[in-house]
Amino acid sequence: MSFLSGVVEGFYGRPWTMEQRRELFRREQKWGLNAYLYAPKDDHKHRMYWRDLYTPQEAGELQNLIASANEHHVEFIYAISPGLDITFSNPKEMATLKRKIEQVWGFGCRSFAVLFDDIEPEMCPADKDAFSSLASAQVHMTNELYKHLRKPKIFLFCPTDYCETFCTPSVAQSPYLLTVGEKLYPEIDVLWTGPKVVSKVISVESIEEVTQVIKRAPVIWDNIHANDYDPQRMMLGPFKDRPVELIPKLRGMLTNPNCEFELNFVAIHTLATWCQSYSHGGNNRIVKDYIPQEALQLALSEWLVEFSVQDPLGGGQPKRGADEEVPMQTDACYVPGPRDKLLFTAEPLTLDDLILLSDLFYLPYEHGPTALKMLQELHWLKSNSNSVGFVPGSSDRNTGKDTEWRARAEEFDKMCEAVVQMFNRLSNVSNRQILYDLYNFICDIKSGVTMARDFVKTIGRQTTLSDQQKIDDPEPWGFRGGVSGEFQRMLPNHGYKDVFHHSFRPKAYIIRPYTQSDQSAVQQISQEVMCEETHGSPATKGAMSLGDR
Known part of the structure; x- marks a missing residue:
């Protein structure tokens, strides 16, 4: 397997279910991806309780999962993360680690990874006596495990300094990475996230630099679609800002996406399109243009079909026995009278709805085009509110600026209404699995947009502040973030990456x-x-x- 392409389940939070993982393998096979790295941070036996063996029930589930990956031609890579509390110089610890990996080998797994990410870079006194550095200790243990497993074809190592910003004083002069490059067996691949933990851009030049230091092409663990660091965001934009020319410079590309499984259709689909933009044809290398917006459009078009699928993963209502009473049915033919309240109806979800959804929840460092336009319009309407006449229609105050303000306010209101209607249509989709993963996010954006909409109407004198808006005791949805939000608002750099940030000037x-x-x-x-x-x-x-x- 020359190039690893696929998914790493490496986020913090609730791990995916076994059925979701099997669905992932089906999608990977369909889209031409070939690898899955099992590394959920909150699977205790992967990280916190790495010494514990799997129970018979857990063992059966993992064995079936590995078999499912093999069935779909996806390489199942089992990762273990012992760095929180391992004593490298203690032979008993090494024996425990070997025993754990041997158990997983018995499940049919033949590819492995050892991860030392997100740990304190300190050694205990015993290890300080035995090793010259943390990197030396980690490399020694990894090499030993690799030899014990008789040098498997795929074996990954995640360093503690796994991105450029962690390297002191630089990538080229990092004692940690230099040790990895010199002492780690050359057949062992190294994971790398790029310039940052969540990298905006991964350039060819940056990969060439780290390759020279670690003496091998890295496997990218890409966090561009990860959302475990911010519970109010999901990433539905395309895989981008990684040139296709990277592919021959890498050993592999694995995306660590959103925590919510159903929200990763776009992330994985666009990654697959990116991977297919570079192919080997004998001695000829074929490079096709990868256009992120076209890849996004293709992914959203296919995702739209999924929203109409009912109960795709078998998570619906339990089946009733033959002797159970059938619940009373409502009158499906009910027609309201001329003075009755109209029945609630929702139009089918459209591709435009999904494009809008993606724009509102795009990527870590940028908003989608529609979201950016809405923010710019709100900023302009707020900044130019002093140009609005106090009595709408009054000839002596109806200036050109006033006319422009009201026209742009009307357009902003239409954009807000589109968000509300998108929310209504999403709430009515048949595939409740996707909806349940989406709901908190779309409810939050609908609420935020509605508050902005009401604010514009207020400064435009279309409405007046309600009694609830005037008092100093608002409802909880009027302010966000709890204690975390309070801390952020007190900090001088809060919002320093926001679209409309202005530097502090006295x-x-x-x-x-x-x-x-x-x-x-x-x-x-x-x-x-x-x-x-x-x-x-x-x-x-x-x-x-x-x-x-």
Whole structure:
């Protein structure tokens, strides 16, 4: 197997179910991918309790899973992550690790990985006496395990310094990586996430640099679609900013996607399209253009079909026995009368809905085109709200700027309505498995868009603030993030990567006495404030304004 392509289940959170993994293998085979790395952080026996053997029931499930991967021509790579608490210099620890891996070998697995990611880079006193560095200890243990397994064809090693930002002082001068390059058996492949843990771009030059240091082409563990670090985001944009020219420079490309299984159709499908853009034809290498937006459109078109599938993974209602009472059926032919409330109906989900959904939940470093346009419009409407006439339709205030503001506010309202309708159609799809994975995200974006929509109507004087909006005790959906949100709002760099971030610049003001020349300006401000407070109604007769005072 020259190039590994597929999925790593390596996120923090609830692991996927066995049936979801089998469905993953079916999709990988269909789309031309060939590998699956089993590394769920919260499978205790993979990481926290790595010493414990699998129970007979767990063993049976894993054995069946490995058989399913083989059936679909997907290489099942079992990963173990002992770095939290292993003592490298203790022979008993090495024996325990071998025993655990031997058990998985007995399940039919022939490809393995040892992971040392996300651990403290400190050694215990016993290991400090036995090894010159943490890298030396990890490499020694990995080499020993590799030899014990009689040098399997696929064996992966994840270093503690697994991206450029972790390397001190740099990739080229990292003592850790230099040790890995010098001492790790050359047949063992090294996992790498790129310039960062979640890399925006992975360039050919950056891969060539790390290849020179570790003395082998890396296998990329790509976190571009991962969402375990932010429970309010899912990544539905295309695989991008990894040039196809990377493929001959790599040993493999594995994506570590969203925690929610059903949300990964786009991530895996577009990765497969990317992989197929480079192929080996004998002595000829064929490179096709990979256009992310076209790959996204293709993936969304196929995903749309999945939304109409009922109960795809067998997670519906349990079957009733023959003697169980059949529940009473409602009148499916009910027709409301002329004065009755209309029946709720939802139109079928469309490709445009999924394109909008993808735009709203795109990628870690960018929003989709529609989401970006909505944010830009809201920013403009808010920044130019002072150009809106206080009495809509009033000829003396209906300036060109006012007309532009209201036209753009109307367009913004249409975009918000499209989000609401998308939510309604998604809520009515037959495939409830996808909906349940989506629901928290689409409910959150609908709520956020609705609040923005109401805000624009308020500053446009189409509506007034409700009593609930005016009080200092809002409903919980009026503020987000709990304690985490409070901490972020107190930090000076909060939102430093936001679309409309402005750097902090101190402003100087000159305070001077009021003069007669200021009178007209002060009176104008006073009139506008009083008009705003009375919502455009005439001021109370005889009331003294600020300007008068």
